[in-house]
Amino acid sequence: MAGIDIRNLDLAYDSRQVIADLSADLADNAITALVGPNGCGKSTLLRGIARLVTPKAGAVMLDGADIARLPGKALARRLGLLSQSPTAPEGLVVGDLVARGRYPHQTWLSQWSRSDEEAVDRALKLAGADDLRDRFVDELSGGQRQRVWIAMALAQETDTLLLDEPTTFLDISYQLEVMELLLRLHEERQRTVVVVLHDLNQACRYAHRLVALKDGRIVAHGPPADIVDEDLVRDVFGIECRILSDPTAGTPLVVPVGRRSAVPGRVRPQESVPVKKGPL
Numbered sequence: 286m287a288g289i290d291i292r293n294l295d296l297a298y299d300s301r302q303v304i305a306d307l308s309a310d311l312a313d314n315a316i317t318a319l320v321g322p323n324g325c326g327k328s329t330l331l332r333g334i335a336r337l338v339t340p341k342a343g344a345v346m347l348d349g350a351d352i353a354r355l356p357g358k359a360l361a362r363r364l365g366l367l368s369q370s371p372t373a374p375e376g377l378v379v380g381d382l383v384a385r386g387r388y389p390h391q392t393w394l395s396q397w398s399r400s401d402e403e404a405v406d407r408a409l410k411l412a413g414a415d416d417l418r419d420r421f422v423d424e425l426s427g428g429q430r431q432r433v434w435i436a437m438a439l440a441q442e443t444d445t446l447l448l449d450e451p452t453t454f455l456d457i458s459y460q461l462e463v464m465e466l467l468l469r470l471h472e473e474r475q476r477t478v479v480v481v482l483h484d485l486n487q488a489c490r491y492a493h494r495l496v497a498l499k500d501g502r503i504v505a506h507g508p509p510a511d512i513v514d515e516d517l518v519r520d521v522f523g524i525e526c527r528i529l530s531d532p533t534a535g536t537p538l539v540v541p542v543g544r545r546s547a548v549p550g551r552v553r554p555q556e557s558v559p560v561k562k563g564p565l
Contacts, residue, residue: 288313289334289445289479294343296326296333296501303329304501306343311496316471316478318492320485322522326501327481328369331449334479335366347445361389365438369449369481373422379433380418383408386440405440411474412436412466428459435466446470448480452487460484464491485522489513489536497521513537 289311296304303326311317319327332338334345336352345352352360365386373382386408387401409415414432417425422433431451438446448467452460468491470476482488488495489509497505497512499521505512518526518539525542532538 288346288348289477290346290349291330291334292344292346294330294333294345295341296329296338297341298329298338302341302501304333307501307503308343309496309503309506311477311479312494314471314475314477315493316467316480316491317494317496318488319479319481319496319498320483320488320521321498321504325498325521327498328449329501330498331366331447331479331481335364335447336360337366358389361441361443363443363445365441365443365446367434367438367446367448367451369453371434375423377422378418379414379420379422379425380405380409382422382433383414383418383437383440386437389441404442408436408439411439411470413462426459427455428462431455431459431463432466435463439470445477445479448478450481450483453483460487467491485513485518485539486531486537489538490531490534509537513539 291307291309291311294304294307295302307330319330321327329338333340334352336345340353347355347360347363352364355363383405384401387397387404390401390404391397406415409418412432412435414429414436417429417433422430425433435448435451438448446467451463451467455463464487467478467480471478480492482492492509494507495505495509495512496503497517504521505517513528515526515528518524518528527540527542529538529540530536
């Protein structure tokens with residue numbers, strides 16, 4: 286199992302610091318969701334874990350090894366990444382895209398092999414994309430395309446999978462489809478998953494642990510039931526809310542309180558409709 290230990294990490298773009306002195310131990314064999322408002326550093330932190338952003342200070346340790354010292358292919362055999370809004374070359378077939386996930390396993394002496402073919406087959410089936418193998422990527426729907434990109438990451442056969450907003454721009458049915466797939470990966474394949482999510486309720490339902498970020502720092506870190514309350518939502522997202530129990534999953538359900546407590550003309554559940562009396 287892969288263990289990710291983030292130590293006093295500083296991440297910046299030129300002179301603009303995004304992550305400041307951040308430390309966290311991301312649980313093995315669990316789904317961890319990074320949550321917080323836009324611009325809080327979620328995606329930057331994920332990119333730092335994947336070594337796409339060079340730290341100004343601190344380190345990211347993977348199984349006790351500093352990822353900065355690992356060769357590129359060695360890291361890619363241990364960490365799979367699905368970036369935000371990935372794009373594929375025009376005219377690329379699904380099977381060929383997923384096969385690119387096997388690149389870290391290729392060498393000059395060992396090119397495409399039967400084991401690579403089997404890995405691609407497993408990834409497509411696990412992602413529910415086997416029937417898309419011969420389709421062109423650019424003709425797929427949003428949900429289908431996300432399944433294919435996840436299949437490519439699965440073809441790497443890494444213990445850890447990093448995903449940056451995999452449900453963004455998808456309608457609710459495709460969002461659930463992607464999140465159920467990640468849950469299945471954890472339960473059936475014991476994958477460690479770190480995912481950036483905008484939907485706090487979605488994160489509470491599917492993640493074992495949350496890392497709540499604000500202004501590049503961790504505000505809270507732990508199981509959703511332990512850390513998600515009205516104070517946390519107010520502090521991190523700047524909104525008032527009520528916390529209920531999700532009637533399906535039993536996890537925290539965040540209900541925002543808007544400026545208007547009810548929609549005009551709609552009767553609240555605790556209210557009764559006045560009955561007009563008149564001649565029978």
